Amino acid sequence: MSLSSNHMLNPNKWVTLYADYLYNYTISRVSNHDTAKDIVQDTFFAALKAQDNFQGKASERTWLVSILKRKIIDHYRKINSIKGKAEVKMNFYTDGEREGEWIEERAPTDWGGEVEKKIENEELKVVLEKCIDYLPEKYAMVFRMKTIQQFETEDICKELEITSSNLWVIIHRARTQLRKCMEDNWFKN
Amino acid sequence: MKLTCDEATTICDKTQYGEAGLWERVKLGLHFLMCRTCGLYSKQNQVMTKCYHIHKETSKYNKSCLCDEDKKEIEQNLKSKM
Numbered sequence: 001m002s003l004s005s006n007h008m009l010n011p012n013k014w015v016t017l018y019a020d021y022l023y024n025y026t027i028s029r030v031s032n033h034d035t036a037k038d039i040v041q042d043t044f045f046a047a048l049k050a051q052d053n054f055q056g057k058a059s060e061r062t063w064l065v066s067i068l069k070r071k072i073i074d075h076y077r078k079i080n081s082i083k084g085k086a087e088v089k090m091n092f093y094t095d096g097e098r099e100g101e102w103i104e105e106r107a108p109t110d111w112g113g114e115v116e117k118k119i120e121n122e123e124l125k126v127v128l129e130k131c132i133d134y135l136p137e138k139y140a141m142v143f144r145m146k147t148i149q150q151f152e153t154e155d156i157c158k159e160l161e162i163t164s165s166n167l168w169v170i171i172h173r174a175r176t177q178l179r180k181c182m183e184d185n186w187f188k189n
Numbered sequence: 190m191k192l193t194c195d196e197a198t199t200i201c202d203k204t205q206y207g208e209a210g211l212w213e214r215v216k217l218g219l220h221f222l223m224c225r226t227c228g229l230y231s232k233q234n235q236v237m238t239k240c241y242h243i244h245k246e247t248s249k250y251n252k253s254c255l256c257d258e259d260k261k262e263i264e265q266n267l268k269s270k271m
Binding site for chain 2: 011037040102
């Protein structure tokens with residue numbers, strides 16, 4: 001059985017048949033062309049090595065996607081473990097008597113009366129994209145999956161192997177930082 | 190019962206995705222009575238959600254694929270491992 005099952009895989013055709021599909025799956029999660037390309041290539045390499053494990057129960061594409069999903073978790077773990085610069089700026093005191101209170105210079109301030117007009121300005125997208133890119137990769141990834149791709153919380157948690165409270169902490173930190181970034185560079189600029 | 194601003198704004202973020210529970214929303218409402226800063230955050234948060242939706246509509250990742258050059262490169266790298 002294990003010998004004949006290999007006949008159902010055709011690595012020579014993988015790139016032609018599945019590269020775009022796998023790339024689309026990946027780019028909607030990692031949002032960076034080079035990173036997505038590398039992950040897709042790594043997936044093909046890993047699949048090549050693991051050919052003997054293919055039992056023919058799932059389609060070739062489904063099997064490749066299952067390997068891709070592992071690669072995306074690996075990527076998330078890698079960007080999650082980069083210490084130091086990978087943290088967002090704190091918006092709230094994290095200890096002492098004022099724990100959980102706003103840090104004054106990070107707290108919201110009035111944006112004035114022109115907000116609606118500023119939302120409609122085309123330039124907004126450029127500034128917002130820059131603010132998102134400025135987030136540490138882990139925060140940008142989870143934020144985009146939840147807000148731009150609008151994936152279900154449960155699905156993101158499963159895909160990245162994180163808890164929902166973990167997800168909300170990440171979303172919260174991303175959104176408070178984005179608010180501050182847009183306040184400084186757009187709404188009060 | 191009493192929320193810190195950090196907790197309150199976390200719930201506030203959840204409401205932007207329709208995912209805050211009833212009890213959470215009650216506690217948030219009480220917090221807003223006492224805290225103007227978080228009230229302002231909540232107001233601006235709705236504006237931010239609008240911005241994200243505009244951004245989503247025009248996202249450059251809506252349609253994307255690998256170019257032929259990328260595919261050729263992957264193809265060659267893959268062949269070298271066979």
